C-alpha cells in the first residue's frame with residue numbers, strides 16, 4: 001500500500017478556531033502521530049466531546065464521531081469494546097472530561113479499555129465564552145469571569161491515577177513534537193491512556209498564556225525561565241515493570257501532579273501494562289472475544305434466518321411432565 | 322362474584338418476609354401445577370427492600386390459558402403472621418388458608434413490618450367484624466366468611482423432619498418451611514405428590530443437601546395434611562386436561578432477553594435498576610450463544626457507571642455494526658434522553674428496552690405503572706424520529722424484541738421497546754417460542770466500492786439526500802466509507818452545517834422515516850383488534866400489560882352477552898392513525914384502560930384520530946389491574962354509570 005502522507009490525514013473542512021488557539025498544535029500532533037504510525041485511515045476513529053476541542057474530528061481525514069458534551073469516553077469505549085480492531089482515539093475539553101463528564105472519567109479508569117484519551121486543558125469553557133473550567137484554580141480570574149473563581153480545581157493527573165488509568169502523561173500544545181511522541185506512546189499503550197494537554201486559549205485565558213508558559217514574566221536571570229520541564233530529562237521513567245514498584249511510583253506521581261506555577265512537569269508519569277485491559281477481562285469469560293468481538297458476530301444465515309440456537313435455554317424453561 | 326371460569330381454576334397466594342423463600346416456593350408451586358397440566362399466570366409483589374418486608378406471589382392456575390390475576394384468593398399459603406393479616410380478608414368463601422398454628426396469639430401491633438396505613442385498615446376490619454386484634458381474630462373473621470383454615474405447627478414439623486433426616490441442625494433453620502407450606506396446599510388441592518417432588522428436583526437439583534431436606538419436608542407436610550385434616554370435601558378438586566406439550570414457564574424479562582439473543586443483539590449495556598436488571602443478568606448468564614451452524618457466538622454485557630454511559634456506550638458500539646441494546650426503567654430513561662436525540666440525529670439503530678415502573682422520581686420502585694408512554698414518545702429535545710413499540714404480555718415481549726431490532730436497522734433510528742414490571746416479573750405458561758422470524762438489516766452494508774465515495778471531497782455520503790430517507794449504513798472501520806457523525810446539523814458526509822437549505826433537507830430526510838415506518842410496518846404490529854364477535858359499538862382501547870386483564874374481563878362479559886371489542890395499540894409512535902381510526906369506525910363507546918393517572922393513550926388517540934375517548938379507567942396505586950376490578954368497572958359503564966373516569970384501587 002502506498003505510504004500515507006501527513007496531508008492524507010487532513011480534511012478540507014474550514015477550521016473556525018481562533019487564530020493562535022492551542023488546539024491547532026494538538027490537531028497537528030494527532031495527524032502527525034497517525035501518519036508516522038501509518039494507521040490506515042479507515043481503521044482510525046476520532047471520538048470527541050463538545051466544545052472548541054470537540055470539533056477536532058472534522059479536521060482529520062479518518063472516521064470522526066463528534067458526540068455529546070461530557071460523553072466522549074462511553075461512546076468511544078462502546079465502539080472499542082465492540083470492535084477492538086479499530087484504532088480509537090478520544091479527545092475533548094477539560095470541561096467536557098473533568099466537569100460534566102467526570103463520572104465517566106472515573107468509570108473509564110476502572111475499566112481500562114484500550115484507548116488513548118486527550119484532554120485539551122485550557123482552564124476555560126471555550127465554546128461557551130470563557131467560563132471557569134474544572135482545571136481553573138480557586139481565586140483565579142480569567143478574562144470572562146465576573147469575579148475570581150469560587151470553585152477549586154480538580155487535579156487531572158491525580159484523578160486519573162486514583163481512577164485506575166494505566167497510562168498517564170502530560171504534554172503542551174505548542175511543543176508539537178513532544179505531544180506527537182506522547183500521543184504515539186498513548187496509542188501503543190495497552191489499556192486506557194490519558195494525556196493532559198496544556199492548551200492556551202488566547203481568547204479567554206489571559207493567565208495561562210503562551211508567554212506565561214514560556215516564562216516571559218520570569219526574567220530573574222535576564223532571560224525567560226520556561227515553566228515547563230520534561231520529567232524524562234530528569235531521569236524519571238514512569239514504566240511499571242513489577243507490581244512492587246507501584247506504591248512508590250504513585251507517591252512520586254502525586255508529587256508531580258501537585259507541581260504547578262513556576263515548575264510544571266510534562267512527560268509520561270505512569271505506564272502500567274501489568275493490569276489487564278477490559279478486553280482481556282472479557283476474554284476471561286468469553287474465550288473467542290478477540291477472534292469474534294461483537295462487531296464480527298454473525299447473526300443470520302444467507303436467508304436472513306437468525307443463526308442463534310436457543311434450544312438449550314428454552315429446554316431449561318420448558319415444562320416437563 | 323366469582324371468576325372461576327371453570328371448576329378447574331384457582332387463585333393461589335403465598336406471602337412471607339422478603340428473603341424467606343417466597344419466590345422459590347411460588348416457583349416450585351407453579352412448576353408443579355404446570356407439570357400437572359395447568360396453565361399458569363404468576364405475579365410477584367415486593368417492597369423496595371432486601372430482607373424482612375412483606376412480599377407475596379399470586380399464582381393462578383387453570384385448565385385454560387390464564388393472562389392476569391384476580392382480586393380474590395382461593396388458597397392462601399402463609400408461614401408468618403403478616404401474610405394472614407394482609408390477605409386473609411381476600412380469601413373467597415370456601416377458600417382455604419394455611420397458617421402457622423403457633424402464631425395465632427400474635428397481636429396486630431406486634432408485627433413491625435405492617436405499616437401504619439395497612440395496620441389501620443386491618444384494625445378497622447377486625448373491629449367492624451367484632452373480632453379480637455390478633456391472628457385468631459383474623460382467622461375467625463375468615464371462617465365467618467366460609468373459609469377453611471388449616472393450621473400447621475411448622476416448628477414441630479421441622480423437628481420431626483430433622484429427626485427423620487438425622488440432622489438436628491435442620492430444625493433450627495427455617496429454610497424448608499416455605500416448601501412445607503406449599504406442599505400442604507398441593508396436598509389440599511389434590512395434586513399428585515410426584516409432580517411436586519419433580520419440581521423440587523428441578524429447582525434444587527444441583528444442591529444435593531438442600532434437595533434432600535426439601536423433599537423430606539415436602540413429603541412430610543404433604544402427608545401431614547392428609548392425616549390431620551379431613552380432605553374429602555375440598556372445594557377445589559383439580560383435574561387437568563392434557564399435559565402442556567411444548568410449553569414454557571418464564572418471566573417477561575427472560576422472554577425479552579431470549580428475543581434479543583435470537584435477534585442477534587450482541588452488545589448490551591445497563592446500569593442496575595428494578596425491574597430492568599433481570600434481563601441483563603439473564604443475558605450475561607447466557608453470554609455464550611449456540612448457533613445453528615454448530616459454532617458459537619457471544620454477547621458482551623457491560624455494566625456501566627450510569628445510564629448516560631449505558632446509552633452512549635451502546636450507541637458507540639452500534640456504530641461498529643453490531644446490534645446493540647440497553648435496558649432501563651424510568652429514572653434511567655430520564656438520563657438517556659439527550660443521547661437518544663444523538664442517535665436520532667445520526668441515524669444510529671439502537672434498542673432501548675424500557676421497563677416501566679411507578680414514577681415520578683423514585684416513585685414506587687418495585688411496583689407497576691404505565692406512566693412513561695408520553696415521555697417515551699417525546700423523550701429528547703428537538704424533533705427526531707424514533708419508534709415506540711409496546712408488548713402486551715410475556716410472549717409478545719419475545720417476538721417484539723426481535724422486531725425492535727429489525728425496525729431499528731430498517732429505519733436507522735432508536736427504538737424504544739416499552740414493557741413494564743407487570744410483564745417483566747410476572748411468569749406465565751407460553752407456547753414454546755419459534756425463531757422463524759427474519760433478521761432484516763435494511764440498508765446495512767459491510768463493504769463499499771471505491772467509486773461509491775462521491776461526496777464533496779470524494780467522501781462516502783452517510784446521510785445521502787435521495788428519494789429514500791434511508792441511506793446506506795456501514796460500520797465505522799469500513800474501507801472507502803469514511804464519514805463523520807455529529808450532534809450538530811450536518812452535511813451528507815456528516816460535517817457540521819448551519820445552512821438553512823441543508824437543514825430543511827436533513828430534517829425532512831429524518832422525519833420522513835416516520836411515514837415510511839407507517840407504510841412498512843405490519844398491521845398486526847401497529848394494533849390488534851380482539852373482537853369477541855362484537856358489533857364494534859363498544860370498544861376498549863389500551864396498550865401494554867393491561868392486555869391480559871382486558872382479554873379476560875371481555876371474555877367474561879361476552880359470555881354474559883355483553884360483547885365488546887378490544888383494540889390493543891402496539892405501535893405507539895409513529896401513531897398508526899389510519900389503523901386505529903378504522904378499528905374505531907363503528908364505535909359508540911370508547912373506553913380507555915391504562916395504568917396511569919392522565920390516560921396517556923386516551924390523549925394520543927384523541928390527538929391523532931380526533932375521536933375522544935368516552936370513558937377512562939385508570940389505576941396508579943402501583944398494583945396492576947386485575948381481571949376482577951376491570952370487569953366490575955366495565956360492567957358499571959355498560960349499565961349506564963355516568964362517571965367518566967373510574968379509578969381502580971385493587972391490590973395489597
Ligand SMILES: Cc1ncc(C[n+]2csc(CCOP(=O)(O)OP(=O)(O)O)c2C)c(N)n1
Nearest residue numbers: 050051052053069093094095096125126127
Ligand atoms: C449538556 C450540555 N450542557 C451544556 C452545553 C453547552 N456547552 C457547549 S461547549 C461547553 C463547554 C466546553 O468547554 P470545554 O469542554 O472545556 O471545551 P473547550 O471549548 O474549552 O474546548 C458547554 C458547557 C452542551 N453542549 N451540552
Ligand code: SF4
Nearest residue numbers: 017018021052126201
Ligand atoms: S475560544 Fe479558546 S479554545 Fe476556543 S477556539 Fe478560541 S482560542 Fe481556541
Ligand SMILES: [Mg+2]
Nearest residue numbers: 093094124126
Ligand atoms: Mg476547555
